[in-house]
Amino acid sequence: MGVFPNPAALLRLAGAVLVEQHDEWEASTRRNLSEGPMRQLGTLNDALNNDDASALTGVITVPELTAA
Secondary structure (H helix, E strand, C coil): CCCCCCHHHHHHHHHHHHHHHHHHHHHCCCCCCCHHHHHHHHHHHHHHHHCCHHHHCCCCCCHHHHCC
């Protein structure tokens, strides 16, 4: 028997860790990125998901990362 008795136990632990981290991020007053860069990332993400080539001017996409 390994550390986790079954896959559901591992999933519960991973979910609990993610929920705790999310709560810490929401309660934190520190921001690693300001609103401007986050807005740009959102625009880029939308363009990649919608295949909007006009929003990708000057952007070099990495196929390995866009597939993830």
